[in-house]
Amino acid sequence: MERREFLKQGGAVATGVGATALAAPAVVTAQSPTLQWRLASSFPKSLDILYGTAEFFAKRVSEMTGGRFQIRVHAGGEIVPPLQVLDAVQNGTIECGHTASYYYFGKNPAFAFDTTIPFGMNTRQHNAWMYAGGGLELMRELFKEYGCVNFPAGNTGAQMGGWFRKEIKSPADLKGLKMRIAGLAGQMLAKLGTVPQQIAGGEIYQALERGSIDAVEWTVPYDDEKLGLSKVAKYYYYPGFWEGTAQLSVLINLKKWEELPAEYKAIIEAAAAESGVTMTARYDAKNPEALRRLVAAGTQLRAFPRPVMEAARKSALELYEELSAKSPHFKKIYEAWNKFRAEETLWFRVAEHSFDSFMNSVDAQTRATPAAGKGDKK
Numbered sequence: 001m002e003r004r005e006f007l008k009q010g011g012a013v014a015t016g017v018g019a020t021a022l023a024a025p026a027v028v029t030a031q032s033p034t035l036q037w038r039l040a041s042s043f044p045k046s047l048d049i050l051y052g053t054a055e056f057f058a059k060r061v062s063e064m065t066g067g068r069f070q071i072r073v074h075a076g077g078e079i080v081p082p083l084q085v086l087d088a089v090q091n092g093t094i095e096c097g098h099t100a101s102y103y104y105f106g107k108n109p110a111f112a113f114d115t116t117i118p119f120g121m122n123t124r125q126h127n128a129w130m131y132a133g134g135g136l137e138l139m140r141e142l143f144k145e146y147g148c149v150n151f152p153a154g155n156t157g158a159q160m161g162g163w164f165r166k167e168i169k170s171p172a173d174l175k176g177l178k179m180r181i182a183g184l185a186g187q188m189l190a191k192l193g194t195v196p197q198q199i200a201g202g203e204i205y206q207a208l209e210r211g212s213i214d215a216v217e218w219t220v221p222y223d224d225e226k227l228g229l230s231k232v233a234k235y236y237y238y239p240g241f242w243e244g245t246a247q248l249s250v251l252i253n254l255k256k257w258e259e260l261p262a263e264y265k266a267i268i269e270a271a272a273a274e275s276g277v278t279m280t281a282r283y284d285a286k287n288p289e290a291l292r293r294l295v296a297a298g299t300q301l302r303a304f305p306r307p308v309m310e311a312a313r314k315s316a317l318e319l320y321e322e323l324s325a326k327s328p329h330f331k332k333i334y335e336a337w338n339k340f341r342a343e344e345t346l347w348f349r350v351a352e353h354s355f356d357s358f359m360n361s362v363d364a365q366t367r368a369t370p371a372a373g374k375g376d377k378k
Contacts, residue, residue: 028065028263035264037071037095037256042082042103044202045075047223049286050248053154053279054098057250060271069264071096082200086111089251090147096252098153101139102183103198107146110329112184113337114139114150114249118242118316120337123157123280124352125344126245133340138333149257151272154248154279157287161237161304162217163208163229168237168304171311180204180216184319185242191315201227208232219246220283221290236299241309242316248279 039058043050051073058071076082085097086104101114113135121129129135130152143150162181168174175193179186186196197213207213209232216233217240218224230236250272257265295301324331 028068028267032065032068032261032263035069037069038079039071039073039250040076040079040085040088040094040097041073042076042085042097042099042200044077044082046226047201048226049279049282050154050156050201050219050223051075053248053275054250056278057098057153057271057275060274061267064267064271065264069267073098076200076202082202083198086146086148086251089253092253092255094253095256096250098248098250100182100246100248101150101251105183108142108329109184109323109327110142110333113333114143115183115247116243116245117183117320118185118188119313120244121341121344122348123155123245125341125348126155126247127152127276128344129337129340130247134336135340138336142329142333143251144254147254148251149254151250151252151269152247153250153272153275155276156219156223156243156246156248157280157283159217159219159240159243159246160221160224161240162215163224163233164215164235164237165233166214167235167302168308170305171308174308177215178213180207180213180218181242182217183242184316184323185217188242188312188316188319191318192311205229205232217242220287221294222283222286225290225294230294230297230299234298234300235302236294237302237304239304241304241312247276250275 039054041051041054043054045051054073058073061069061071079094080088083103085099086101086107088094089097102112102116104111116126120126126135130139136150136152139150162179164177166173171192174189176195177193178195178197179189180197180199181189181194182198186194186198190196197207199207199213199216201218204216204218205227208216208229216229218227218229224230224236250268252268260268291301320330320334324334
């Protein structure tokens, strides 16, 4: 492939978060190796954005290598169980995977920072931490100990709070509630009496329908609608304060990564970064219409009461202190992460939040006020 052709195909990414991936020209030639890898996703094919992002990543790698580097994508459960992708990449069963790293907090709670932790950053802030605030370097130190290298490759944006069979009016309503919830959020809610369950996406509907769980958080309206959760639970809560962002990652076996030529490494980084931008854009475009459909079909949209969120935040902060005392990895990353988050919050409060708040209020007023002159009699 000619150098100018590669830059034409990959250059769009260089203007965004993937710019560092193309710091040096990557030229795929006839001497570049022909490779075939397998990628295991943690998600079912029915979730066309979550699963589809892995396919997008594989497609871009193929395109940017002129078809010399092929990655075959497998849905959750086809090769390995959905929540064992990290294990399969680590032991070399597969070359790479696409997953949410907080699924593996049981191995090391610090893995959660790669995806998100409760009451954390929003998507813009998380991207800033990963790409320009030292987050990627910290996470790669951790993944290296598990024989992997990680690449941000997708983000859902802020998520919903989930589906409940009964209304949540106070923290007391969380006691005894069996809830599907992932990552450190389950431990946070367990302090409030909730019984957390970590269940893969393809098994959630059946668990809720059978009554094995009383509530479930998954992702966002577009995906929740596809899973049919509104058919078995009436109340849909927001916001998902445990997931103000939710980054997915491509994990690659470290030995396989080190065997790659420099041009293939650059292409993987570029394809992963482009996948991240594309996933967030697709969700932001699809969620509004999905939420409208759900509400029109009878879903009861509810905001979590402030006392519930305050109690959960207190629980989260206690949990972080406990984990910091037990885990050197968690303590190191949490201190750096929290310092960066505080600075980001200050900036966003001045500019982003002020602008968003004004526009939201104006839009709400516009919707509530009849158009000028409408209904006037001449």
